[in-house]
Amino acid sequence: MLSGAIGRVQSPRVIRIGGGVALEVADVLEQLGLSKPLIVTDKNLIILGHVATVTDVLDSAGVAWGVFEDVVEDPTDTCVDAGLNAFGQSDYDCVIGLGGGSPMDTAKAISFMSVNAGHVREYKAPYQIDRCGPPVILIPTTGGTGSELTRWCVITDTERTEKYNLSGLACVATAALIDWTFTTTxxxxxxxxxxxxxxxxxxxxxxxxxxxxxxxxxxxxxxxxxxxxxxxxxxxxxxxxxxxxxxxxxxxxxxxxxxxxxxxxxxxxxxxxxxxxxxxxxxxxxxxxxxxxxxxxxxxxxxxxxxxxxxxxxxxxxxxxxxxxxxxxxxxxxxxxxxxxxxxxxxxxxxxxxxxxxxxxxxxxxxxxxxxxxxxxxxxxxxxxxx
Known part of the structure; x- marks a missing residue:
């Protein structure tokens, strides 16, 4: 990049990093004025007990929650549609993406597609999705994708066999809780x-x-x-x-x-x-x-x-x-x-x-x-x- 050129940065409003910060999830929800999250994750993370780590904290704080556990590896448009249906089943006011890149990207897509009409493929890059949906809190369980801090997510189109980028302010998490202790499993x-x-x-x-x-x-x-x-x-x-x-x-x-x-x-x-x-x-x-x-x-x-x-x-x-x-x-x-x-x-x-x-x-x-x-x-x- 040439000297003097302008860089544009987008990042979450709240970032907490360190062993055990996932246990601060209820505190972060309170800080953001949120009260009923849909947790977006996969069945393996339920088996490993990682979802319970979060839900136990929410229960102790008296926070109501729901779970969408059907995220697939390399999340698809049909997976996003199923998550949107789950989000619409109750008065959720935010989404928690818990897992690797697949649950986090699905959580992002559920959020922005809840307020943007049409099929998710209509928003693939270079389109910038700036109409934001409900707040997204991301808790990564792998040390890899970095999706918790990015303005990107990746979804696979089942009809066209194409994996596409989605980008914009709507793909930026509201908060990221980066807890390395999840990765030891x-x-x-x-x-x-x-x-x-x-x-x-x-x-x-x-x-x-x-x-x-x-x-x-x-x-x-x-x-x-x-x-x-x-x-x-x-x-x-x-x-x-x-x-x-x-x-x-x-x-x-x-x-x-x-x-x-x-x-x-x-x-x-x-x-x-x-x-x-x-x-x-x-x-x-x-x-x-x-x-x-x-x-x-x-x-x-x-x-x-x-x-x-x-x-x-x-x-x-x-x-x-x-x-x-x-x-x-x-x-x-x-x-x-x-x-x-x-x-x-x-x-x-x-x-x-x-x-x-x-x-x-x-x-x-x-x-x-x-x-x-x-x-x-x-x-x-x-x-x-x-x-």
């Missing part, structure tokens, strides 16, 4: 994938054509936290230091990409999720080394800085050497985190499908933020390379 695969999702957020925000000083600060702080602690969190799920670091990094990276946007990795990742039902963080991990190698020569100083802040290169290394080290270490990180390629998950190469996916990636707008803006043919080649 997460298994290796989710821990690894959500951490690399955060790393991708931070790196893409930093190299984005829309980056500026405010977002740079968050991105540069998040990257070393992830690179230093992700392996420890995977090998030792109860490691409090690692878990806290990854949750903080996820939020910092969320602030960075929410206001600087993501780039080519995310543009290519969404079609993988839509067509092959690969988890978002995992598809990002599959793509990150190859897309970085594709892009480094168009922003060598920026990518070299990424390598240096993660201690993968030194100040004595040339930018060229640092960029090479960055690609090497991202590849090594994938190996250590046991990231499979799509074919190892049973998904066969399909050049015709890759062409469709390339067009969907470009239509999302994210690749246009990349240092090297790809053609559709180059995106197809990248899909072939990582497959």
């Amino acid at each position: 997460k298994p290796w695969r989710i821990t690894a994938d959500t951490a690399v999702d955060s790393l991708t957020h931070a790196m893409e925000a930093y190299v984005s054509r829309r980056a500026f000083a405010y977002t740079d600060a968050f991105a540069l702080s998040a990257m070393p936290l992830i690179s230093e602690h992700v392996r420890s969190a995977c090998h030792d799920p109860e490691n409090a230091i690692a878990r806290e670091a990854l949750m903080l990094a996820a939020s910092q990276a969320g602030m960075a990409f929410s206001n600087a946007s993501v780039a080519l990795v995310h543009g290519m990742s969404r079609p993988i999720g839509a067509h092959f039902h690969v988890a978002h963080g995992l598809s990002n991990a599959m793509l990150l080394p190859a897309v970085t190698a594709f892009s480094v020569n168009d922003a060598p100083e920026r990518y070299a800085t990424c390598a240096r802040v993660m201690c993968w290169a030194s100040e004595r290394d040339s930018d060229e050497m640092a960029c090479a080290r960055l690609v090497e270490e991202l590849t090594r990180l994938n190996d250590d985190l046991k990231v499979p390629c799509p074919s190892e998950l049973g998904h066969a190469k399909d050049d015709a499908m890759f062409s469709v996916m390339a067009e969907q990636a470009l239509a999302s707008g994210s690749p246009q933020n990349n240092p090297r803006i790809p053609s559709a043919a180059e995106i197809v080649q990248l899909y072939q390379q990582i497959w």
Whole structure:
């Protein structure tokens, strides 16, 4: 971003961060003048007891509540419709999104679609959804998506097999309670994938054509936290230091990409999720080394800085050497985190499908933020390379 250009920042009104802050949910509702939330979550979080952690606090405070527990992974338009129906069954005055990116994004969509007519696809980016619905309180249970602090959500269209971004003031939470203690129950695969999702957020925000000083600060702080602690969190799920670091990094990276946007990795990742039902963080991990190698020569100083802040290169290394080290270490990180390629998950190469996916990636707008803006043919080649 050029010096003197204007950065525009959107963030929640209330942000509380730290172990145990989820227990302050009733206090936050009172602060905001709210009295009856619909909790949007999934069945697994009920089984794990995380929903009870919140509802017990609400019960103790005499706060009435309801639950919509039917959120699916990579939430769909039909999931949002079901949540809207649940919201309309009582006089709820706010929504609590409790979980990973799927429940949080669903909560956002339920809120803004309760006051905006039509189908959710009518509001996909670059449309800006600024007519806000009821307040949204987000409580993440994974250290990855950063949705609790972003102005984005992602919904899958079941009719068109398309995963699209939604953006605007209506996608910004009213409050975020960021409590790392929820993440200790997460298994290796989710821990690894959500951490690399955060790393991708931070790196893409930093190299984005829309980056500026405010977002740079968050991105540069998040990257070393992830690179230093992700392996420890995977090998030792109860490691409090690692878990806290990854949750903080996820939020910092969320602030960075929410206001600087993501780039080519995310543009290519969404079609993988839509067509092959690969988890978002995992598809990002599959793509990150190859897309970085594709892009480094168009922003060598920026990518070299990424390598240096993660201690993968030194100040004595040339930018060229640092960029090479960055690609090497991202590849090594994938190996250590046991990231499979799509074919190892049973998904066969399909050049015709890759062409469709390339067009969907470009239509999302994210690749246009990349240092090297790809053609559709180059995106197809990248899909072939990582497959």
